[in-house]
Amino acid sequence: MNKASRLFCPALITPKNAVVKQTEQLSRSQKLLTDLGLIKSGSNGTYQIMPMAQRSVDKFINLVQSNMQLAGGQKIALPVLTPTGLWKKTGRLEGDISEFYMVRDRSGKQFLMSPTHEEAVTAMLATTSPISYRQLPLRLYQIGPKFRDELKTRFGLMRAKEFLMKDMYSFDVSEETARETYSVVSAAYDRLFKQLDVPFVKVNAATGMMGGSVSHEYHYVSPVGEDTLLQCSSCGFAGNSEVLETDPQSTACCPSCKSSDLKEVRGVEVAHTFLLGDRYSKPLGATFLNTSGKPQSLVMGCYGIGITRVIAAALEVLSSDQELHWPRLLAPYDVCLIGPKQGSKEQPAAEVIENELLQTIGDICGHEELLHDDRKDLTIGKRLLEGKRLGHPLTIVVGAKSVQQDSPRLEVHLSNGEKLELDLSEALNLVAEHNHHKKVLLNGRFIRENDESISRSVGHQL
Ligand SMILES: [Zn+2]
Incomplete structure (x- = not known):
C-alpha cells in the first residue's frame, strides 16, 4: 500500500x-x-529523481522494453566507460570534442564516459569469434545513463549532462535486410509514441555526427524545443528545416500536399533512428561470415530514445502552468484516495467507506497503482490541491458527502479539471474504465476511427 x-x-x-x-x-x-x-x-x-518520478521512469522503461522485445531486441548492458582508442579509429574524436567527458584510469589509459555506444557495441562484435550470417539480424539494446558536457544545460531533464537513454544497435548481412530492420524498429517506435498518446511528429533528419544514409527524428512540438520544424498548416506534415532548406523545391511548398502555408514550430527531439551502413563496422573490423564463408562488414543501424527527456517533454506539452498532466500510461499512480480529516464529524462513518474503497479500488487497478493520502491532520482541501497539482488521473475524496443519509456521494476529480459527484459504484466504474483504457493502449489496439483522443496523437510522417 x-x-x-x-x-x-x-x-x-x-x-x-x-x-x-x-x-x-x-x-x-x-x-x-x-x-x-x-x-x-x-x-x-x-x-x-525522487520516488514519484522514478515510478514514471520505471513505467516508461517497461513500455519501451516491451516494444523493443516485439521488434526482436535483446537486452544487454555495456560499460559506461569506452576506451577513447575506439573513437579514434572511427574518426569521431577529430571533430568538436568539447561535449565529451574524458577520464583516465590510474595507468593513464583514457576513456570516454559514453554519450553513445556505436563504437563500444561494434568493437564487441568485432572481438566475438566469427559471427555467421545465420545469426543475423542481431538487434541489441540497452537502457542506461549517457553523458554530455553541455555548454548550456536547460529545462531540467530535457537537457541535462547525465540522462537516461534506450539505445538499440542492429546488425545485418546487407543494406537490403538492414532496411527491413529499420522499418521493423521504426514501426515499434511509431507504436510506442502512439501508446504515449502525446501528439508527435516524425521528420526526415540530417545524419550529422552519426553518419549513415537514412535518418528520422521524433519530435514533440513545444515552444521550449531547440529544433526548428516547418509544419504545413493544411495537412500537418512536418519537416526539419535543416533538411528542407537543403532542398530548394520544398522551401516553397509542402512536399505532401503542395500547400505553401508552412509555419515554423519548435520541436523537442525525443527519439532518433539511423541507418548507418558500414560507417562503424568497417573501421572497427566487425564482420560476419557470408554464405561462402568469407568475412564481410556488418551493416548497422542505431535507434535512440531519450527516456528521461520523453517524460519531461511529454509533461511540457500536456501540463498547465499549475498542474502536471501525465500520459495515461506514465502517471506515477492511477488513483489517489483522500480520506476524511482527523476529528471531523464524518470521520468514523467515512473511514468505513474509505477502508472499503482501499480494498475495492486496489482490486480493480492493482494495489501498487493506488496512492492513499492518509495525512488526516491536513484538510481535505489542502490534500486535494496537492493531488491536482501532481496530476493523478483520478482523485477520489471521501468527505462529508460520502456519509449523507440519502444518496451518499464521492467527489471524483479528473486530471482534466473535471469534478464529478458519484455514488460508490459509479466511482468504481470510472476506475475500471481508466484501467481498461490503459490496457487498450498497452495492447496497441488503439487505432480506432472514432477514438478522437487517439487519432489526435497519430504523427505525420514524411
Ligand atoms: Zn501539407
Missing part, C-alpha cells in the same frame, strides 16, 4: 517574502517537477 504520509517527496518550500533570484529560465515541467518534489537539482546540470 502506498501511503502519502510515507512518501519521500521533498517539495520546495519558498518562505513568504523571500526574494527569489531567478537566474535561469525554467520550463513548465522543470518548475512543476522541482516545486512538487519529483526531481531535485543536483550539481551542475544533473538531476536527482
Whole structure:
C-alpha cells in the first residue's frame, strides 16, 4: 500500500517574502517537477529523481522494453566507460570534442564516459569469434545513463549532462535486410509514441555526427524545443528545416500536399533512428561470415530514445502552468484516495467507506497503482490541491458527502479539471474504465476511427 504520509517527496518550500533570484529560465515541467518534489537539482546540470518520478521512469522503461522485445531486441548492458582508442579509429574524436567527458584510469589509459555506444557495441562484435550470417539480424539494446558536457544545460531533464537513454544497435548481412530492420524498429517506435498518446511528429533528419544514409527524428512540438520544424498548416506534415532548406523545391511548398502555408514550430527531439551502413563496422573490423564463408562488414543501424527527456517533454506539452498532466500510461499512480480529516464529524462513518474503497479500488487497478493520502491532520482541501497539482488521473475524496443519509456521494476529480459527484459504484466504474483504457493502449489496439483522443496523437510522417 502506498501511503502519502510515507512518501519521500521533498517539495520546495519558498518562505513568504523571500526574494527569489531567478537566474535561469525554467520550463513548465522543470518548475512543476522541482516545486512538487519529483526531481531535485543536483550539481551542475544533473538531476536527482525522487520516488514519484522514478515510478514514471520505471513505467516508461517497461513500455519501451516491451516494444523493443516485439521488434526482436535483446537486452544487454555495456560499460559506461569506452576506451577513447575506439573513437579514434572511427574518426569521431577529430571533430568538436568539447561535449565529451574524458577520464583516465590510474595507468593513464583514457576513456570516454559514453554519450553513445556505436563504437563500444561494434568493437564487441568485432572481438566475438566469427559471427555467421545465420545469426543475423542481431538487434541489441540497452537502457542506461549517457553523458554530455553541455555548454548550456536547460529545462531540467530535457537537457541535462547525465540522462537516461534506450539505445538499440542492429546488425545485418546487407543494406537490403538492414532496411527491413529499420522499418521493423521504426514501426515499434511509431507504436510506442502512439501508446504515449502525446501528439508527435516524425521528420526526415540530417545524419550529422552519426553518419549513415537514412535518418528520422521524433519530435514533440513545444515552444521550449531547440529544433526548428516547418509544419504545413493544411495537412500537418512536418519537416526539419535543416533538411528542407537543403532542398530548394520544398522551401516553397509542402512536399505532401503542395500547400505553401508552412509555419515554423519548435520541436523537442525525443527519439532518433539511423541507418548507418558500414560507417562503424568497417573501421572497427566487425564482420560476419557470408554464405561462402568469407568475412564481410556488418551493416548497422542505431535507434535512440531519450527516456528521461520523453517524460519531461511529454509533461511540457500536456501540463498547465499549475498542474502536471501525465500520459495515461506514465502517471506515477492511477488513483489517489483522500480520506476524511482527523476529528471531523464524518470521520468514523467515512473511514468505513474509505477502508472499503482501499480494498475495492486496489482490486480493480492493482494495489501498487493506488496512492492513499492518509495525512488526516491536513484538510481535505489542502490534500486535494496537492493531488491536482501532481496530476493523478483520478482523485477520489471521501468527505462529508460520502456519509449523507440519502444518496451518499464521492467527489471524483479528473486530471482534466473535471469534478464529478458519484455514488460508490459509479466511482468504481470510472476506475475500471481508466484501467481498461490503459490496457487498450498497452495492447496497441488503439487505432480506432472514432477514438478522437487517439487519432489526435497519430504523427505525420514524411
Ligand atoms: Zn501539407
